[in-house]
Amino acid sequence: MLFIFNFLFSPLPTPALICVLTFGAAIFLWLVNRPQPTLPHVDLNKQSVGIEGGARGSIFQKDNDLLHYYFSDAKTLYEIFQRGLAVSGKPGCFPWPVRPRWALVSDRAEYLGSCLLHKGHTPSQDSLVGIFAQNRPEWVISEFACYTYSMVAVPLYDTLGAEAVIYIINKADITTVICDTPQKALVLISNVEKGLTPGLKLVILMDPFEEDLKKRGEKCGVEILSLFDAENLGKENFRKPVPPAPEDLSIICFTSGTTGQSKNTGVFQPSPEDVTISYLPLAHMFDRVVQAVVYSYIRLLPDDVKTLKPTLFPTVPRLLNKIYDKVQNEAKTPLKKFLLNLAVASKFSEVKKGIIRRDSLWDKLIFGKIQESLGGKVRFLITGAAPISPPVLTFLRAAMGCLVFEAYGQTEGTAGCTITLPGDWKSGHVGVPMACNHVKLEDVPDMNYFAVNNEGEICIRGPNVFKGYLKDPEKTQETLDKDGWLHTGDIGRWLPNGALKVIDRKKNIFKLAQGEYIAPEKIETIYIRSSLVSQIFVHGETLRSFLVGVVVPDPDALPSFAAKIGVKGSIEELCQNQTIKKAILEDIQKTGTEGGLKSFEQVKCIHLHPEPFSIENGLLTPTLKAKRGDLAKHFGTQIKSLYENTQE
Numbered sequence: 001m002l003f004i005f006n007f008l009f010s011p012l013p014t015p016a017l018i019c020v021l022t023f024g025a026a027i028f029l030w031l032v033n034r035p036q037p038t039l040p041h042v043d044l045n046k047q048s049v050g051i052e053g054g055a056r057g058s059i060f061q062k063d064n065d066l067l068h069y070y071f072s073d074a075k076t077l078y079e080i081f082q083r084g085l086a087v088s089g090k091p092g093c094f095p096w097p098v099r100p101r102w103a104l105v106s107d108r109a110e111y112l113g114s115c116l117l118h119k120g121h122t123p124s125q126d127s128l129v130g131i132f133a134q135n136r137p138e139w140v141i142s143e144f145a146c147y148t149y150s151m152v153a154v155p156l157y158d159t160l161g162a163e164a165v166i167y168i169i170n171k172a173d174i175t176t177v178i179c180d181t182p183q184k185a186l187v188l189i190s191n192v193e194k195g196l197t198p199g200l201k202l203v204i205l206m207d208p209f210e211e212d213l214k215k216r217g218e219k220c221g222v223e224i225l226s227l228f229d230a231e232n233l234g235k236e237n238f239r240k241p242v243p244p245a246p247e248d249l250s251i252i253c254f255t256s257g258t259t260g261q262s263k264n265t266g267v268f269q270p271s272p273e274d275v276t277i278s279y280l281p282l283a284h285m286f287d288r289v290v291q292a293v294v295y296s297y298i299r300l301l302p303d304d305v306k307t308l309k310p311t312l313f314p315t316v317p318r319l320l321n322k323i324y325d326k327v328q329n330e331a332k333t334p335l336k337k338f339l340l341n342l343a344v345a346s347k348f349s350e351v352k353k354g355i356i357r358r359d360s361l362w363d364k365l366i367f368g369k370i371q372e373s374l375g376g377k378v379r380f381l382i383t384g385a386a387p388i389s390p391p392v393l394t395f396l397r398a399a400m401g402c403l404v405f406e407a408y409g410q411t412e413g414t415a416g417c418t419i420t421l422p423g424d425w426k427s428g429h430v431g432v433p434m435a436c437n438h439v440k441l442e443d444v445p446d447m448n449y450f451a452v453n454n455e456g457e458i459c460i461r462g463p464n465v466f467k468g469y470l471k472d473p474e475k476t477q478e479t480l481d482k483d484g485w486l487h488t489g490d491i492g493r494w495l496p497n498g499a500l501k502v503i504d505r506k507k508n509i510f511k512l513a514q515g516e517y518i519a520p521e522k523i524e525t526i527y528i529r530s531s532l533v534s535q536i537f538v539h540g541e542t543l544r545s546f547l548v549g550v551v552v553p554d555p556d557a558l559p560s561f562a563a564k565i566g567v568k569g570s571i572e573e574l575c576q577n578q579t580i581k582k583a584i585l586e587d588i589q590k591t592g593t594e595g596g597l598k599s600f601e602q603v604k605c606i607h608l609h610p611e612p613f614s615i616e617n618g619l620l621t622p623t624l625k626a627k628r629g630d631l632a633k634h635f636g637t638q639i640k641s642l643y644e645n646t647q648e
Contacts, residue, residue: 034319049064054451061435102454110238115234116176138178504519526597534554552612
């Protein structure tokens with residue numbers, strides 16, 4: 001060996017020899033330390049399996065049996081919490097905002113629950129408790145107080161509007177509301193004084209309040225208690241926990257859509273089609289988070305917990321689109337755009353090989369700041385609630401340095417029902433059925449979708465599907481068929497690899513004058529891909545032959561776009577400019593053509609609106625879905641003008 005070494009290298013001068021050895025050592029270290037790919041744990045060409053009746057299930061299911069729970073001692077939220085306490089070996093704590101000490105969540109929940117029982121509630125599904133507060137530790141404590149004694153939590157949201165809060169309290173026969181601020185308590189008392197919520201008898205307040213509020217409540221028969229006093233009262237009258245059974249009701253969830261005014265009461269009552277009050281087996285939602293982690297083989301490290309920064313980040317496309325747009329807008333020069341595109345392409349090529357990391361050169365130069373904006377510790381990012389465009393999803397998978405998945409589901413299915421698998425980084429689909437439910441496609445003849453062609457309405461069945469709408473059997477029967485299938489109203493297509501793609505929407509369909517069926521939400525999903533569009537509402541009428549639209553331009557992209565075509569002004573002024581309007585119309589029509597829209601699916605004219613649709617102005621639901629009826633009324637004058645000034 002020494003002879004070979006001397007033969008090969010002895011003629012070389014010492015500096016050259018050192019360079020050769022250094023280069024060889026560098027190559028050796030790179031080979032030893034290079035990032036190792038994580039290979040898919042399933043065949044990506046066969047991501048789901050067919051079962052009897054034309055449905056498909058998770059490839060992780062055994063004998064087509066649906067997963068009901070991961071651990072036999074964690075079948076309810078109460079049991080999940082108790083198991084967490086036992087497994088972690090540490091008490092679950094939140095900082096107590098009044099006393100300078102830490103109080104156990106389990107203890108506080110038991111004291112609050114005991115107080116509710118002392119005040120007349122019963123440990124049963126007939127005992128409904130309203131929670132009217134922003135996200136905070138006391139919200140969780142109130143929720144677990146209900147779970148500890150088999151009571152039912154009913155969230156109340158001020159984003160739904162004052163009228164909806166009245167509706168929920170009366171619909172659910174709520175006698176007790178736990179709220180956060182004196183202002184909200186005052187609203188509740190005022191409703192009782194006006195005779196709008198006569199059943200409300202007890203309000204428990206998280207924040208400090210004045211004695212005058214308590215006296216005002218007493219005058220109309222409403223007792224006002226501080227959370228501090230409620231817990232002390234429960235401690236003095238402690239009752240042993242009465243945990244729920246897995247099949248018991250856990251929470252009633254209201255989601256809002258358009259509203260219609262009742263002439264008899266003067267109260268806006270959400271219509272049955274738009275407000276769902278669902279029996280939700282929430283333990284399955286937590287199980288599906290576990291499933292997703294198991295799919296990905298993620299191992300959380302002790303340091304991840306110590307940092308108190310998120311490692312699991314569920315989010316919605318609206319936030320992710322803003323991150324994407326901000327990065328794109330900051331890459332203003334040709335060189336910056338070139339480097340950004342090169343970085344995305346380089347990182348995404350690694351992702352496709354199964355290499356997920358945050359320590360590459362591109363991470364240090366470009367993507368590190370983006371990762372730090374979410375805490376820098378995210379290991380698992382999941383997007384849902386609305387479609388996300390392929391370019392944004394590709395960018396995120398390259399930039400975030402973590403596993404990024406897309407999920408699909410709805411409230412009635414307790415959130416996610418399908419999710420993409422690790423290793424399948426192709427965008428444009430929503431993955432495969434979760435292990436707790438099956439998915440099938442059902443014929444929609446009116447839209448020419450047939451299950452035999454692997455297309456149809458997406459239907460879901462499993463223990464995660466809700467039990468029904470509260471006090472609304474007719475609406476329940478419309479959504480849940482006799483075999484237990486939840487009809488989502490979305491149109492899907494099975495891809496050759498067994499993944500599901502959402503391609504259309506069954507609801508909100510109308511005909512144009514020539515008889516063509518129009519699904520406006522599908523069109524909006526394509527138009528929103530335009531960088532100039534922040535929001536869009538597509539409108540059509542059966543007596544008209546074409547579509548019109550209301551566009552909210554992107555406030556960040558519009559000024560620079562306008563400057564390029566020689567137009568300057570404020571956002572309001574630009575929205576009034578005919579040159580800008582024509583340019584945006586041409587841009588979204590081009591986007592529509594690229595997205596596969598037919599000519600009759602393209603809008604023919606648009607109105608530009610400078611202010612975004614929002615929950616506050618009544619044009620979006622709390623889940624950020626368009627209130628189509630309200631939008632049509634709000635922009636009625638502009639829509640009429642568009643039709644009158646455009647030739648058919």
